[in-house]
Amino acid sequence: xxxxxxxxxxxxxxxxxxxxxxxxxxxxxxxxxxxxxxxxxxxxxxxxxxxxxxxxxxxxxxxxxxxxxxxxxxxxxxxxxxxxxxxxxxxxxxxxxxxxxxxxxxxxxxxxxxxxxxxxxxxxxxxxxxxxxxxxxxxxxxxxxxxxxxxxxxxxxxxxxxxxxxxxxxxxxxxxxxxxxxxxxxxxxxxxxxxxxxxxxxxxxxxxxxxxxxxxxxxxxxxxxxxxxxxxxxxxxxxxxxxxxxxxxxxxxxxxxxxxxxxxxxxxxxxxxxxxxxxxxxxxxxx
Amino acid sequence: xxxxxxxxxxxxxxxxxxxxxxxxxxxxxxxxxxxxxxxxxxxxxxxxxxxxxxxxxxxxxxxxxxxxxxxxxxxxxxxxxxxxxxxxxxxxxxxxxxxxxxxxxxxxxxxxxxxxxxxxxxxxxxxxxxxxxxxxxxxxxxxxxxxxxxxxxxxxxxxxxxxxxxxxxxxxxxxxxxxxxxxxxxxxxxxxxxxxxxxxxxxxxxxxxxxxxxxxxxxxxxxxxxxxxxxx
Numbered sequence: 001x002x003x004x005x006x007x008x009x010x011x012x013x014x015x016x017x018x019x020x021x022x023x024x025x026x027x028x029x030x031x032x033x034x035x036x037x038x039x040x041x042x043x044x045x046x047x048x049x050x051x052x053x054x055x056x057x058x059x060x061x062x063x064x065x066x067x068x069x070x071x072x073x074x075x076x077x078x079x080x081x082x083x084x085x086x087x088x089x090x091x092x093x094x095x096x097x098x099x100x101x102x103x104x105x106x107x108x109x110x111x112x113x114x115x116x117x118x119x120x121x122x123x124x125x126x127x128x129x130x131x132x133x134x135x136x137x138x139x140x141x142x143x144x145x146x147x148x149x150x151x152x153x154x155x156x157x158x159x160x161x162x163x164x165x166x167x168x169x170x171x172x173x174x175x176x177x178x179x180x181x182x183x184x185x186x187x188x189x190x191x192x193x194x195x196x197x198x199x200x201x202x203x204x205x206x207x208x209x210x211x212x213x214x215x216x217x218x219x220x221x222x223x224x225x226x227x228x229x230x231x232x233x234x235x236x237x238x239x240x241x242x243x244x245x246x247x248x249x250x251x252x253x254x255x256x257x258x259x260x261x262x263x264x265x266x267x268x269x270x271x272x273x274x275x276x277x278x279x280x281x282x283x284x285x286x287x
Numbered sequence: 288x289x290x291x292x293x294x295x296x297x298x299x300x301x302x303x304x305x306x307x308x309x310x311x312x313x314x315x316x317x318x319x320x321x322x323x324x325x326x327x328x329x330x331x332x333x334x335x336x337x338x339x340x341x342x343x344x345x346x347x348x349x350x351x352x353x354x355x356x357x358x359x360x361x362x363x364x365x366x367x368x369x370x371x372x373x374x375x376x377x378x379x380x381x382x383x384x385x386x387x388x389x390x391x392x393x394x395x396x397x398x399x400x401x402x403x404x405x406x407x408x409x410x411x412x413x414x415x416x417x418x419x420x421x422x423x424x425x426x427x428x429x430x431x432x433x434x435x436x437x438x439x440x441x442x443x444x445x446x447x448x449x450x451x452x453x454x455x456x457x458x459x460x461x462x463x464x465x466x467x468x469x470x471x472x473x474x475x476x477x478x479x480x481x482x483x484x485x486x487x488x489x490x491x492x493x494x495x496x497x498x499x500x501x502x503x504x505x506x507x508x509x510x511x512x513x514x515x516x517x518x519x
Binding site: 171202 | 352353355356357359360363364367371375378379380381382383384385386387388399400401403405420421422423425426428429433436437438439440441443444445446448449452454455458462480482484485487488489
């Protein structure tokens with residue numbers, strides 16, 4: 001069943017609620033990190049583009065970071081609790097986007113914000129707090145399986161596919177890039193250069209083999225990574241391979257984490273929650 | 288209908304490639320690799336134009352299928368999609384719209400050197416050398432030098448983009464003091480961690496004060512590690 005048809009299927013609300021709770025906690029984790037303190041101390045922006053007037057960017061950097069961090073954590077916590085969700089999601093989206101404009105401007109890294117901002121927009125227009133929330137305890141509405149719990153997950157899936165599929169495309173087009181990718185040199189560069197700062201080094205203490213020489217292993221890793229990223233597009237057309245694709249992507253990120261490229265595993269797992277079979281989340285029976 | 292969708296999809300891919308090839312790589316438009324792709328994209332444009340009736344039907348189909356999504360969100364999603372595809376085509380990120388090209392710049396490993404060295408800070412505690420390998424500190428395998436808030440975002444920024452900055456060094460020192468890992472009297476020095484990929488040996492060389500040679504501090508991609516005044 002394809003993406004369009006799936007949007008019209010009713011589903012139970014718990015899956016979206018679980019995603020809402022985890023997204024809130026994930027944002028708290030991202031925002032409370034010390035990186036913001038470091039970036040404020042250094043305050044040397046990189047030459048990246050932010051779709052915001054320069055004056056606003058400077059104003060945020062000079063006066064608003066502490067306030068934005070506090071408000072983002074507060075609203076993310078309310079999101080997890082599911083209290084005043086209708087308003088909280090909208091304010092949180094704005095607060096999150098403003099705060100991470102500063103982060104991106106100083107790091108040039110697509111972590112956290114790229115994965116989270118679109119789901120936040122979608123949650124702002126959906127009903128993620130009909131169950132497992134304080135709102136549901138206060139209002140005590142009866143909840144039934146509905147399409148209103150399906151389309152937000154499908155839109156988030158489309159976002160996930162977009163991120164990974166085009167990440168795959170960007171590795172193979174223009175074609176001259178593809179040639180360097182498939183010969184495994186990029187994988188080798190990542191593993192070689194990051195070895196001393198990788199969990200593989202911290203755990204095993206020595207390299208498995210000579211990373212200074214080209215190997216079929218690097219070639220296999222590169223091809224596998226590109227194929228896996230491209231394979232995400234299948235999730236738009238059928239649900240059959242979703243668990244396999246999402247699990248493989250999380251495992252790929254786990255491997256990258258072990259090689260010293262951290263940061264993407266949690267986000268892939270977080271968004272992946274939305275695409276798991278809905279029946280796995282049927283722990284609160286619909287009335 | 289499916290034909291039009293497929294063509295549209297291909298068109299985005301092809302235009303993305305052509306734009307990046309021609310403008311990003313500053314290559315001639317008649318480059319041997321790009322020319323067939325450019326021709327292909329022109330054929331696609333003509334083909335889509337010819338099937339404009341089908342395209343209209345497709346627009347209707349799209350509207351119908353998305354009717355379940357609230358109208359305001361629908362327009363927001365359309366806008367986001369257009370800007371995202373624009374970013375893809377020009378291969379640039381305009382926050383919060385990204386061209387999602389993680390590791391898109393294919394890199395050749397610049398070296399086949401068997402020896403790879405990198406400078407790190409260290410300090411001594413009870414005569415034991417504690418290497419401040421920041422990237423280990425956000426994992427369960429570190430020396431537990433920093434608190435939980437010093438997550439991978441911090442270690443990444445401190446280890447790579449800002450490793451040559453004086454403020455970064457003093458921020459780290461403050462963090463170690465706050466976590467009671469060093470005292471005011473302790474000195475943070477610089478050592479070199481080396482891996483020999485041929486013998487698979489990994490070893491750490493410590494340097495006393497001024498004996499650290501700056502040529503061992505050459506970084507390949509990011510700045511050299513900041514050397515505190517008292518070590519110069």
